[in-house]
Amino acid sequence: MEIFEKIGDAASKTYKYTAEKTSKIAKETKLKMKINENKREIEDIYREIGETVYEKFIVDEDINKDEIIQKCEEIDLLTEKIVKAKDEILKLKQKRQCKNCYEEIEITANYCPNCGFEQEEIRIEQEEETKHEIEILEDDNYEDE
Secondary structure, X not given: OHHHHHHHHHHHHHHHHHHHHHHHHHHHXXXXXXXXXXXXXXXXXXXXXXXXXXXXXXXXXXXXXHHHHHHHHHHHHHHHHHHHHHHHHHHHOOEEEOOOOOOEEEOOOOEOOOOOOEOOOOOOOHHXXXXXXXXXHHHHHHXXX
């Protein structure tokens, strides 16, 4: 009987590990899709700004700065969403970005392996780990129902 318990424990651990990895991959994919969507929206806004400016130039009208400012603020908001999504992807991968060369590095690295820049010390908070474990358990409970 002991061997079956060991096999069961090993299978359970493998399942949890696989579920966690799959969840991370799915989240990363969704974030990347959202990043691409936001980039397309930014390109559309750039195009709208260019068309508006050119149309005003052709008919020799003054450019409405408020309209352009509004479009620029939309670009800023979308850019902020992209940055947050990229940060979330780095967290999922247990990585961070070098403050000097912006290379993707290990979250625990003291120095960037690319440029040698000293990195700020980051404490991985226990709360995040506990929250993640709770999510895994909730997923397990959901599948049992």
